[in-house]
Amino acid sequence: MKAILKREFKSYFRSPIGFVFLAVFFAYSSLMFVFNNLLTQQTLMKPFFAEISMIFIFVIPILTMRSFAEERKSKTDQLLLTAPVKVTDIVLGKFLAAAGVLLLAVVATMFYVLVLNSYGEPVFSEIFIGYLGLFLMGAFFISLGIFLSSLTQSQVISAVSTLAIIFFLWFTSSLSIKFANMMDGAFNWLGIFLDWLIDFLAINNRFADFTLGVLNFVPVFYFVSLTALFLLLTVRVIEKRRWK
């Protein structure tokens, strides 16, 4: 696993992909920092986090589109799958490498906290929890992206489907329809179920819990378990393919 992690992480910076990811992330995050903190002259980072999470829709697919799609296309998966390593280790290595790049990006933006600290008095625990949420949500998107990448040989399909699904998840939180109110009588249960489903999928609501400044177990569990689920699905997809 270590070998794969190392190679993957390095390969992000051998090609422009890692730099494009970091550049877009930094450009957007610094813009948000300027708008939400510097211009408004406040140390509260909640609006910053709320805005910055949106960029994941566009940058996570950059990070994950190559993952397994490229390996299959260039047949290098034959090397990995015939080497004495478990599929789980291969998937985990790839995930951790992408998560490492994400961590690099997230940690680098902590520079803003230093800026805030020299001109005001930010609440570090709140900010740290916000960062944790940002990273956990990003990690979940990465596992989703890797899963979608394992389904195809085309980087384009991999990237577009990842973008579409993250976009969908992100915007379900803006849905203010209440199906339970619309569906009376016999179909009330369906309305309640749809409301629950939308709330469950509304990833931004889970993330918003982190920006409140209190570390809550439920959203942590939500992100960690979804991440694990998609990594597991990826392992299954790859193992299953041998039997085709």
Added chain:
Amino acid sequence: MVEIKNLTKKYGDNLAVDNISFTVSKGEILGFLGPNGAGKSTTMNILTGYLSSTDGEVKIDGYDILDNPIEAKKRIGYLPEHPPLYMDMTVSEYLDFVYELKGVKEERAEHLGKIMEAVKITDVKDRLIANLSKGYKQRVGLAQAMVGNPEVLILDEPTVGLDPKQIIEIRDVIKKLGREHTVILSSHILQEVNAICERVIIINKGRLVASDTAENLGKSISNENKFQLRVSGDERSILDALEGISGIKYIKSLGRKEAGSIDFVIEAEPNVDVRTPIFNALAQNGLPILAMQAMDLSLEDIFLEVTQNPADIDAVYENVSEDEIELVGSSNDAKESKKLKTAEPATDAVVAEIAQPAEPATVAEPAIVAEPAINAEKEEEGEEE
């Protein structure tokens, strides 16, 4: 060392590998022959654990590839059909990665240095793999398989894309490796297998059609008494001149390849040298021979024939058990030679029958099968793409 029992692989309804069994002992170099689409790569992919078989079992040094994949894979070095190279790495970075991936215990610099020397890639070790020529890429792929000194090396067409000098070098490397390793090597070039392998397995359409030592197989094939002739003159008078020479089984016209001359394929009875009578006959009629050349029978020729009709497989190879092939090699009676005639080169030729009442049937047969056989081969190649 490598044990394969009743291996079967189905892709949907398509039977890619059909009940193949063989074993390879330690230190043996086994050649795996077959035309494109015969199931060579599929079999190798199953041996290495990249694909799973539908049925049957594969054991590497006693470890089942499905039940104990890690132990089995530790003992295998695999060079797939397309070398699995990361184009964005340099050669030494790549080999470093493979070294770590396989969890090799040997001293790194020395081990990798030795491998790079063996396949002669030391001078390109700091270059990006993407910028290497195909021959070098192939060698890096071979180097990758050698990392960790696995006991079994499985090489899928290792000399494809190399120039003749490199081919000889790589063959030497493989021969050397064969002293300490078990090597399974696939190829569609008979000469190559002949040059390297001690034992040969031929598969076609997923089925094992022959298994013998390269020597015996070579004998049975070179036993054919056939050559190509180019004669200046018109076809009718040449055929008239050749008529009546005893020992000729048939003459097939290949048409005009050079202005004013006709090319022919002539097959003679085994052990009959018809070259002098032919020369005399043509000389008497004032028809100069421009070229006369013994025809080496290629594996492709055999397969064009064999792939044509599944029943032929039984006729030609399946019944040719090891001892029988030996028979072909040592004795030359007419019955055995019949077997070999199926190895007719497939062309769109017109068969010109010469008065040989002894064996009239042999004349028409090859020509009928020739053309569809070519198509079949082409189709298979298309599928492979």
